Amino acid sequence: MFAYYLRLGLASLRRTPMITVLTIAAIALGIGVCTTTLTVYHLMSSNPIEHRNEVLYAVTMDGWDPDQPWHSDRPHLPPPELTYRDAQALLESDISDRRVAMRKTTVAVEPAEARTDVAPFLIEVRLTTGDFFAMFDTPFEYGSGWDAAADAEANRVVVLSEETNEKAFGGIDSVGRTIRLDGRDYEVVGVLKDWNPTPKFYDLNNGPFDESEEIYMPFALGETQEMQPAGNVNCWKNEQIDSFRQFLDSECIWIQFWVELGSPAKVERFQAFLDAYVGEQKKLGRFPRPLNNRLDRVSDWLDINEVVQDDNRVLVGLSFMFLAVCLLNMIGLLLAKFLGAAPIVSLRRALGASRSAIVKQHLVEVGLIGVAGGIAGLVIAGFGLAALERLYSQYEHLTRLDVAMLGVGLVIAVATGMLAGLYPIWRVSRVQPAVYLKTQ
Amino acid sequence: MLELGPILSALSRNRVAAILVMLQIAITLAVVANAAFIIEQRLEKMSRPTGIDSDNVFFVQSYGFAPGYDALAVIRSDLDEIRALPGVVAASALSSIPLSGGGSQSTYQITPGEDAPTVEGNYFEIDEYGIEALGVPLVAGRNFRADEVQTDQGVTSKFVPAVIVTRDFARDLFGDEPAVGRQVYDGLGQAATVVGVIENMQGSWVNATRLTSVLLHPRLPTPPIARYVVRAQPGQRDALIAEVEHLLASNRDRVVTWVRPHDWFLDRSYKPDLRMVVFLGVLIVWMLLLTGLGVVGLASFLVRVRTRQIGTRRAVGATRGAILRYFLVENWLLTTAGAVLGILLAFAFGHWLSNEYALPRLAPHYVALGVLALWILGQLAVLVPARRAAAISPAIATRTV
Numbered sequence: 001m002f003a004y005y006l007r008l009g010l011a012s013l014r015r016t017p018m019i020t021v022l023t024i025a026a027i028a029l030g031i032g033v034c035t036t037t038l039t040v041y042h043l044m045s046s047n048p049i050e051h052r053n054e055v056l057y058a059v060t061m062d063g064w065d066p067d068q069p070w071h072s073d074r075p076h077l078p079p080p081e082l083t084y085r086d087a088q089a090l091l092e093s094d095i096s097d098r099r100v101a102m103r104k105t106t107v108a109v110e111p112a113e114a115r116t117d118v119a120p121f122l123i124e125v126r127l128t129t130g131d132f133f134a135m136f137d138t139p140f141e142y143g144s145g146w147d148a149a150a151d152a153e154a155n156r157v158v159v160l161s162e163e164t165n166e167k168a169f170g171g172i173d174s175v176g177r178t179i180r181l182d183g184r185d186y187e188v189v190g191v192l193k194d195w196n197p198t199p200k201f202y203d204l205n206n207g208p209f210d211e212s213e214e215i216y217m218p219f220a221l222g223e224t225q226e227m228q229p230a231g232n233v234n235c236w237k238n239e240q241i242d243s244f245r246q247f248l249d250s251e252c253i254w255i256q257f258w259v260e261l262g263s264p265a266k267v268e269r270f271q272a273f274l275d276a277y278v279g280e281q282k283k284l285g286r287f288p289r290p291l292n293n294r295l296d297r298v299s300d301w302l303d304i305n306e307v308v309q310d311d312n313r314v315l316v317g318l319s320f321m322f323l324a325v326c327l328l329n330m331i332g333l334l335l336a337k338f339l340g341a342a343p344i345v346s347l348r349r350a351l352g353a354s355r356s357a358i359v360k361q362h363l364v365e366v367g368l369i370g371v372a373g374g375i376a377g378l379v380i381a382g383f384g385l386a387a388l389e390r391l392y393s394q395y396e397h398l399t400r401l402d403v404a405m406l407g408v409g410l411v412i413a414v415a416t417g418m419l420a421g422l423y424p425i426w427r428v429s430r431v432q433p434a435v436y437l438k439t440q
Numbered sequence: 441m442l443e444l445g446p447i448l449s450a451l452s453r454n455r456v457a458a459i460l461v462m463l464q465i466a467i468t469l470a471v472v473a474n475a476a477f478i479i480e481q482r483l484e485k486m487s488r489p490t491g492i493d494s495d496n497v498f499f500v501q502s503y504g505f506a507p508g509y510d511a512l513a514v515i516r517s518d519l520d521e522i523r524a525l526p527g528v529v530a531a532s533a534l535s536s537i538p539l540s541g542g543g544s545q546s547t548y549q550i551t552p553g554e555d556a557p558t559v560e561g562n563y564f565e566i567d568e569y570g571i572e573a574l575g576v577p578l579v580a581g582r583n584f585r586a587d588e589v590q591t592d593q594g595v596t597s598k599f600v601p602a603v604i605v606t607r608d609f610a611r612d613l614f615g616d617e618p619a620v621g622r623q624v625y626d627g628l629g630q631a632a633t634v635v636g637v638i639e640n641m642q643g644s645w646v647n648a649t650r651l652t653s654v655l656l657h658p659r660l661p662t663p664p665i666a667r668y669v670v671r672a673q674p675g676q677r678d679a680l681i682a683e684v685e686h687l688l689a690s691n692r693d694r695v696v697t698w699v700r701p702h703d704w705f706l707d708r709s710y711k712p713d714l715r716m717v718v719f720l721g722v723l724i725v726w727m728l729l730l731t732g733l734g735v736v737g738l739a740s741f742l743v744r745v746r747t748r749q750i751g752t753r754r755a756v757g758a759t760r761g762a763i764l765r766y767f768l769v770e771n772w773l774l775t776t777a778g779a780v781l782g783i784l785l786a787f788a789f790g791h792w793l794s795n796e797y798a799l800p801r802l803a804p805h806y807v808a809l810g811v812l813a814l815w816i817l818g819q820l821a822v823l824v825p826a827r828r829a830a831a832i833s834p835a836i837a838t839r840t841v
Contacts, residue, residue, distance in 0.1 A: 022733070026730070029726060029730065033723065106503065106664075106665070107505070108505035108695045119692075119695070120505070120695045122695045122697045181505075182505040182664075183505055183507040228665075238554070238627030239628075240597050241597050242597050243594070247595050309712065310797040310798075311716050314793065315716070318471060318475065318720070318723060321467055321470070322723060322730075325471075325727060325730055325734075326730060328460050328461075328463050328467075329464065329730055331460055332457055332460045332461065332738060335460075336457075336737065336740075391711065391715045
């Protein structure tokens with residue numbers, strides 16, 4: 001029977017080509033717009049490390065100004081970064097399975113002597129303790145990260161990004177080779193594969209959709225070599241800071257800190273440790289604000305840092321209102337079409353078709369329109385996203401249509417079609433055959 | 441003759457179709473009014489004056505990395521060489537770029553001490569050629585002297601001896617009193633004298649609430665990063681960018697990271713707003729088109745359904761014009777009914793948007809303009825089917841087939 005309904009549906013669509021085209025166009029436009037905004041929203045709000053969401057926690061502590069909270073409109077939230085002193089203190093606890101303290105800096109890369117065609121270039125560095133790579137599941141092309149000893153001794157070792165390895169070494173296996181940064185030699189111990197988590201969840205401070213850093217090196221080097229911070233530095237306290245050492249000891253916040261806690265028990269223990277530590281510090285006159293230490297999972301961290309901009313939400317909402325207008329349009333078109341075919345339906349009813357048969361046939365027809373409109377809509381969305389690329393110039397990875405969104409687009413298309421078809425189908429199923437069989 | 445009665449009773453026989461179009465009109469009005477309002481807000485935001493000579497300035501970033509790099513010497517020689525180039529109006533060291541998303545902010549007070557009220561200010565460090573290089577005219581006081589420019593290298597809490605402030609910052613800190621000659625204190629009780637006031641200058645962050653509360657500090661940058669601002673004679677900017685890049689490349693102890701015009705930074709900072717404008721613009725156009733099509737569809741349907749009545753009316757003496765007018769008036773009624781609902785929806789939606797997303801309240805004239813647009817759109821859309829109706833031959837009335 002389904003094949004029969006299919007044939008009937010196709011014939012019916014062919015009978016009124018104009019209306020068919022308009023109906024498909026209505027869905028296509030609505031789906032095109034919605035899929036475009038939803039894709040961007042989906043990519044912006046995605047969690048790139050979903051599979052480790054249960055064990056990774058961002059650590060924040062509220063040591064900010066007693067007279068005003070970090071967020072004036074959300075006073076229950078601590079600032080997003082720690083002081084250097086506090087990060088060092090937390091690194092010493094072994095309650096967590098893994099831990100990472102990190103921050104950004106910049107260096108100039110001097111390519112190997114052999115490559116005279118490449119001038120020295122500036123890159124962003126992530127100074128981090130060694131657990132970074134295991135915690136955030138970074139894929140390695142060659143080699144690996146460094147161990148705790150390298151951290152403790154502040155060894156000059158680096159892990160390169162794929163791009164940096166390409167630029168400095170031509171893409172070969174450079175493990176064991178030397179790279180000259182800011183006039184000092186470092187040994188390459190690892191090269192990452194292309195890795196750009198979207199958003200850059202582990203450090204949202206400067207640009208949640210920025211690319212990952214190009215070189216990674218031990219956190220302690222930042223202190224021993226007095227490397228300038230390249231991220232956000234915020235200080236609330238009026239302190240005399242006349243040396244790099246004094247800066248490290250100050251109440252300025254500029255360090256990102258994450259822990260890996262494999263079980264709820266460990267989470268509790270670590271939270272207790274944080275609270276006890278701050279309690280101690282309060283006795284020294286630090287942490288004047290009420291106790292507020294947080295451990296936030298990546299998914300919550302992304303929400304707290306408001307990665308999805310309000311503009312995106314407004315656009316998604318408006319797209320659905322647009323879809324609503326498309327839907328209303330479709331209902332009108334389908335009504336006109338189905339009631340226009342009332343004589344044929346009456347004939348079929350007179351020949352013995354039941355009401356439910358009429359309904360089923362029209363559902364199939366509407367489904368066909370939905371699918372056709374959905375496919376056309378996804379094509380429109382493809383063009384739309386391609387056009388958007390210019391407006392998202394730095395963030396190409398936000399305008400890529402993936403399989404999930406293709407599926408969502410089709411589902412919305414068919415659902416919209418079905419919804420639009422409900423009333424017209426109901427009307428046509430209640431057609432009194434006698435009325436239409438009479439008139440010629 | 442407006443024939444309102446017959447029109448309304450005829451419409452009520454095709455209630456559903458009419459309601460569908462009315463709803464479309466209502467939703468379209470709500471969306472279009474709010475979208476147009478947001479577009480205007482963003483365009484206004486993007487057209488705010490930067491205060492500096494944005495058309496003619498460009499910026500340089502240099503990163504000195506060689507061991508034993510003498511940052512001060514390089515900065516001085518760089519600037520001397522740049523200033524000697526023909527076509528350069530002025531050049532200065534500059535700590536960060538206005539509207540680039542990066543910069544420095546501090547708090548300032550009129551009296552020293554922990555409890556004194558503070559005012560936030562976005563500050564930029566320049567040398568004695570700074571205000572000429574940026575192109576910010578002084579409206580009071582004087583420029584920095586060469587001896588006031590601090591050259592301490594490395595981390596320091598030392599304040600500067602003098603500052604130049606924007607009018608808006610002066611108002612924030614001193615109210616209506618003149619600022620020149622007054623003392624400004626930092627958090628450590630150190631004082632600086634306000635030596636000059638400039639008309640206007642935007643700070644680093646495009647979404648800042650007090651964007652034009654800006655100060656200028658006389659200080660040279662600390663290694664490794666040094667930035668310069670260069671102001672070109674009108675029309676010479678792009679040629680000079682290439683020349684400066686070439687000039688500075690000869691020093692291989694440092695990386696000239698970039699030489700960029702201000703446009704580069706402005707475009708990047710305003711991209712999100714531009715996105716919104718483009719998206720909403722496209723949405724408005726498509727929505728109006730779609731609603732227009734809906735009106736055409738409904739009118740065509742009604743003409744078809746009423747063919748016999750129209751033929752009959754023509755047979756008993758109605759003119760073509762009367763038929764046309766009938767459809768135009770009917771459409772106007774529909775649009776108005778839809779618009780009434782749409783006005784409510786528009787303000788409700790606008791209210792929700794302004795609460796949820798801290799946007800300003802919808803200005804009523806956008807709703808009015810939307811209604812006008814929909815009236816015109818509706819009348820235009822109904823014209824073709826209406827003319828077809830008017831062309832229906834009276835002979836139809838007498839046909840039984």
